Amino acid sequence: MQDFDVIIVGAGPAGMTAGIYASRRALKTVIISESIGGQIMSTTWIENYPGFKQIKAVELVKRFEDHVRSFSVDIIQELVTEIKETDGGFIVKTNSNEYKAKAVILAFGKSPRTLDVPGEKQYTGKGVSYCATCDAPLFRGMPVAVVGGGNSAFEAAHLLSQIASKVYIIHRSETFRAFETLVEDVKNRGVEFIMNTEVREIKGDKFVKSIVIENNKTGEKRELQVNGVFIEIGSEVKTELIKDLVKLDESKHVVVNEKAETFYPNSDKVRPGLFAAGDLTNVPFKQIVVSAGEGCKAALQAYNYIHGIETKGHVADWSAGKK
Numbered sequence: 001m002q003d004f005d006v007i008i009v010g011a012g013p014a015g016m017t018a019g020i021y022a023s024r025r026a027l028k029t030v031i032i033s034e035s036i037g038g039q040i041m042s043t044t045w046i047e048n049y050p051g052f053k054q055i056k057a058v059e060l061v062k063r064f065e066d067h068v069r070s071f072s073v074d075i076i077q078e079l080v081t082e083i084k085e086t087d088g089g090f091i092v093k094t095n096s097n098e099y100k101a102k103a104v105i106l107a108f109g110k111s112p113r114t115l116d117v118p119g120e121k122q123y124t125g126k127g128v129s130y131c132a133t134c135d136a137p138l139f140r141g142m143p144v145a146v147v148g149g150g151n152s153a154f155e156a157a158h159l160l161s162q163i164a165s166k167v168y169i170i171h172r173s174e175t176f177r178a179f180e181t182l183v184e185d186v187k188n189r190g191v192e193f194i195m196n197t198e199v200r201e202i203k204g205d206k207f208v209k210s211i212v213i214e215n216n217k218t219g220e221k222r223e224l225q226v227n228g229v230f231i232e233i234g235s236e237v238k239t240e241l242i243k244d245l246v247k248l249d250e251s252k253h254v255v256v257n258e259k260a261e262t263f264y265p266n267s268d269k270v271r272p273g274l275f276a277a278g279d280l281t282n283v284p285f286k287q288i289v290v291s292a293g294e295g296c297k298a299a300l301q302a303y304n305y306i307h308g309i310e311t312k313g314h315v316a317d318w319s320a321g322k323k
Contacts, residue, residue, distance in 0.1 A: 004028045006302050007092050007101040009080050010108035012038020013288045014278025016064040017295035018105050018302075023071035025303040030101075031068065032094060034079045037061035038109045039130070039279070040288065047137055049288050057125075060288075080108075083245060089273060103302040106242060106254060106262070106276040107295060110235040110286070115147065119202030120231075127208025128229050132156035133287065135228075141165050144228035145211060147199055153232035154178040154186050160230065161189040168224065170194045170213060194224075202229055237280045246271060253282040259311060260298035275302055 006022045008015045011033035022029040040046065040057045047054050068075065078094035089102040112130035114120060120128055129135040132146075136159050144164045146157045149171035160167045169186070174195050176183050187193070194213065200221065201212040208229055214221045239252050247255045247263035254276040255263055262271045277294035279286045304311050 014291040014295035015107035018299040021299035142227040148232035
């Protein structure tokens, strides 16, 4: 069994950044994740990460990875199946190995809920998107559809109404869950509501060209010509791995404090040595730059925990040298 100071579960922006900062503090660090990149890989272009006006998602992830590896941090692509507390730390089991560490940082993000219809996987990143903030500018002057009825769907429609030539909201019910003021604002922007309707298929060639929709009351089907489909039906943290380890909120996000520390289940008592960062936490604003910042915070707090340093006030890390 290999021993580490810190094991980071997840290789998205939060996990990668945590790896960089843990290594900067001379902690023996490993990142374990089934895949590299996280939800970034579900889109094509990134236009809201500081320092890059526009960069391909795969290129940004490659830059993250190269930066992490430049600090001699291993990235092990295995599926984590269990995390359990042991004397002096934690054991992380994967589908093929076991690892031990003094501290663990949970950073495996969230997974967007999908429609599970034909064409969805095929056209993900080619017209199908789960992040309007990330991808809306790519659809300037094109017709698009937003699927969903909550605040995230209406926020996406609000943004897209300023960019796309036409915006539809497709919702399976006849009432919305979004705030009434937001619904009214979007309606006034000329967005067309298609109620009691579900997407049955996403069609295209190299990119999305249309969707097949069905009225779930009348059974009537029709084809809607759109170049983009923004699926905004929520996302979820896969909690099977951690539900007995840490406190979760009502939306099944990991509850953290301002130091990225977690809590025991159903308790306000901090769980020593177990930290969390990124989209799986209850920190608002699910954006790459936010996740990166939280990953940094988790790594610095893990260092303090391992070395018995109590965090007081505001401490700058600018003087920390590269190892």
